[in-house]
Amino acid sequence: MLKIPSHIAVLTSGGDAPGMNAAIRAVVRSAVYYGKKITGIYNGYEGLINGNFQELNSRSVKYILNQGGTFLKSARSDRFRTPEGRKQAYDNLAKTGIDALIVIGGDGSFTGAKIFSEEYDFQVIGVPGTIDNDLYGTDFTIGYDTATNTAIECIDKIRDTASSHDRLFLVEVMGRDSGFIALRSAIAAGALDVIMPENDTTYDHLVETINRAGKNKKFSNIIVVAEGNKLGNIFEISNFLKGKFPHLDIKVTILGHLQRGGSPTVYDRVLASKLGVAAVEGLLIGRNKVMAGVMHQQIIYTPFEEAITRKAYINPELIRINKILTI
Numbered sequence: 001m002l003k004i005p006s007h008i009a010v011l012t013s014g015g016d017a018p019g020m021n022a023a024i025r026a027v028v029r030s031a032v033y034y035g036k037k038i039t040g041i042y043n044g045y046e047g048l049i050n051g052n053f054q055e056l057n058s059r060s061v062k063y064i065l066n067q068g069g070t071f072l073k074s075a076r077s078d079r080f081r082t083p084e085g086r087k088q089a090y091d092n093l094a095k096t097g098i099d100a101l102i103v104i105g106g107d108g109s110f111t112g113a114k115i116f117s118e119e120y121d122f123q124v125i126g127v128p129g130t131i132d133n134d135l136y137g138t139d140f141t142i143g144y145d146t147a148t149n150t151a152i153e154c155i156d157k158i159r160d161t162a163s164s165h166d167r168l169f170l171v172e173v174m175g176r177d178s179g180f181i182a183l184r185s186a187i188a189a190g191a192l193d194v195i196m197p198e199n200d201t202t203y204d205h206l207v208e209t210i211n212r213a214g215k216n217k218k219f220s221n222i223i224v225v226a227e228g229n230k231l232g233n234i235f236e237i238s239n240f241l242k243g244k245f246p247h248l249d250i251k252v253t254i255l256g257h258l259q260r261g262g263s264p265t266v267y268d269r270v271l272a273s274k275l276g277v278a279a280v281e282g283l284l285i286g287r288n289k290v291m292a293g294v295m296h297q298q299i300i301y302t303p304f305e306e307a308i309t310r311k312a313y314i315n316p317e318l319i320r321i322n323k324i325l326t327i
């Protein structure tokens with residue numbers, strides 16, 4: 001028999017992502033719209049274990065739609081990885097009368113959510129909130145569009161100084177084990193090449209590419225390097241290239257946590273709004289252990305297992321396009 005939740009809780013977990021606030025707002029307001037009690041949990045799974053709960057209403061989430069970060073705060077919780085931590089989390093939920101949970105986060109957060117949901121037969125839905133875009137079951141995760149916009153804004157600025165001095169810049173972007181941020185920002189910023197986990201860039205290939213650029217009279221260049229690439233650390237790559245091309249002035253820039261901040265783009269605000277509503281509506285029709293996502297403009301619910309383990313798809317067409325355009 002379908003058990004409809006009456007009291008929903010929401011938390012944000014893992015690295016913060018622009019648009020998480022918009023997602024919280026959408027969850028809170030749709031819960032209120034459907035006549036449900038809604039509680040915010042502070043500090044992700046740490047707050048779940050510590051009982052850091054606050055009942056929310058539609059006014060609690062005013063003026064946050066355009067704010068970066070997450071007002072509920074986020075955390076990486078080692079205690080939630082332990083059965084004792086999850087037991088404490090369950091006891092706190094049960095004590096408060098909460099019967100469903102919405103987790104806004106990335107693959108790690110959904111791994112924890114799946115384990116918890118199975119252990120305690122507790123209804124959980126995920127909302128993809130991570131700049132990395134590394135989840136199967138949604139074309140974009142919340143925060144990815146803003147992060148790539150921030151990355152290209154920075155790379156455009158680097159381009160100004162690179163071209164003034166005829167320099168080669170290696171620019172490192174985030175993305176953990178995936179190259180979504182790297183590839184999208186490389187195309188949008190017209191980078192000479194992109195080194196990311198999904199392509200097996202070799203040093204020979206890099207040398208060839210830089211030689212070709214020289215022949216084509218490209219005197220300033222940018223190579224985007226995904227932090228999770230398999231070739232090596234950005235400084236190792238830079239040292240290798242300095243050895244091979246002593247006449248080139250090579251610089252390294254690491255964009256780092258800049259990419260996590262800032263006001264969310266229109267795309268992320270709308271995506272977060274859609275997915276927050278979809279998460280609440282999913283709970284009300286009995287969905288469980290799934291992530292709400294948007295694929296080809298449609299809301300879909302993907303089992304956590306699949307969202308986490310199936311490889312999010314890097315479109316090889318984008319790699320091909322980048323190669324053509326950087327001739």
Ligand SMILES: Nc1ncnc2c1ncn2[C@@H]1O[C@H](COP(=O)(O)OP(=O)(O)OP(=O)(O)O)[C@@H](O)[C@H]1O
Pocket residue numbers: 013014015016045075076077078079080081082105106107108109110111112113115129130131132176
């Ligand atoms: N195997 C697991 N068992 C229980 N909890 C887990 C597990 N894996 C991850 N978690 C919980 O999820 C939290 C967030 O995971 P993680 O740090 O990987 O971030 P994420 O959700 O993938 O987001 P992002 O990648 O954007 O930072 C972890 O700190 C931990 O509390």
Ligand SMILES: O=P(O)(O)OC[C@H]1O[C@](O)(CO)[C@@H](O)[C@@H]1O
Pocket residue numbers: 015106130131132174175176227260
């Ligand atoms: O903020 P932290 O804990 O250093 O984590 C950084 C990681 O988090 C992310 O920003 C989001 O998963 C990754 O791109 C990056 O590898």
Ligand SMILES: [Mg+2]
Pocket residue numbers: 014106107108130132176
């Ligand atoms: Mg992750």
